[in-house]
Amino acid sequence: MAQFAVIGLGSFGATVATELIGLNHDVIGIDSNKKYVENISDQLTHAVIADATDEHVLNELNIQNCDAVVVAIGEDIEASILCVLHLKNLGIEKIWVKAKSKAHHMILTHLGVNKIIHPEEDMGVRIAQSLSYPMVSRYMALEDNHYMVKVELKEAQQGLRFHQLMDHATDIKTLLHKRGPDILFNIDPNMVLQKGDVLVVEGLLEPLRRLSKQFKTI
Numbered sequence: 100m101a102q103f104a105v106i107g108l109g110s111f112g113a114t115v116a117t118e119l120i121g122l123n124h125d126v127i128g129i130d131s132n133k134k135y136v137e138n139i140s141d142q143l144t145h146a147v148i149a150d151a152t153d154e155h156v157l158n159e160l161n162i163q164n165c166d167a168v169v170v171a172i173g174e175d176i177e178a179s180i181l182c183v184l185h186l187k188n189l190g191i192e193k194i195w196v197k198a199k200s201k202a203h204h205m206i207l208t209h210l211g212v213n214k215i216i217h218p219e220e221d222m223g224v225r226i227a228q229s230l231s232y233p234m235v236s237r238y239m240a241l242e243d244n245h246y247m248v249k250v251e252l253k254e255a256q257q258g259l260r261f262h263q264l265m266d267h268a269t270d271i272k273t274l275l276h277k278r279g280p281d282i283l284f285n286i287d288p289n290m291v292l293q294k295g296d297v298l299v300v301e302g303l304l305e306p307l308r309r310l311s312k313q314f315k316t317i
Contacts, residue, residue, distance in 0.1 A: 112171030154185035167193035262288035271302035
């Protein structure tokens with residue numbers, strides 16, 4: 100269990116905070132908007148009405164004891180930057196920040212922020228990927244252009260043997276096969292696939308694109 104702080108409890112910040120709680124972490128949520136804090140206070144470890152642009156306030160909240168801080172301040176770019184500067188002054192190393200614009204992103208980069216988030220842009224990418232590759236229900240970007248992809252098999256793959264689907268995809272590693280509650284990590288090449296089966300695969304983007312085309316043509 101880790102301890103996180105989420106500063107800014109609008110739609111994005113509240114989602115991050117509650118997801119972290121769901122993963123059994125401690126979360127302190129901070130916002131100057133009383134309504135936002137009250138809306139989520141019963142779901143978080145602590146929820147505080149406070150001005151995160153005041154370094155003394157952040158220090159009093161012992162935010163430096165957190166494993167990481169997410170700055171999810173929405174429209175007020177100046178407040179976001181001030182908050183980051185104060186967190187840096189308090190010695191917090193792991194800071195993730197929601198960026199509103201390219202200029203905001205550039206400033207955060209110069210401040211040495213660990214991770215800069217563009218929620219709307221990231222969601223747009225996910226929607227585009229889902230429209231382009233409808234068999235992909237979820238994916239995760241790894242380092243060096245690698246992706247982990249969850250694929251749900253459709254009626255077109257019903258009755259195929261595993262090797263018929265994957266033998267040509269030599270650059271892709273199949274991590275697991277799931278059917279109902281049963282999960283297999285070592286998959287028999289002759290296993291007959293069924294509609295609704297789930298495969299989790301990993302590989303570079305281009306081989307994954309080729310596999311996607313294979314799904315469409317089978």
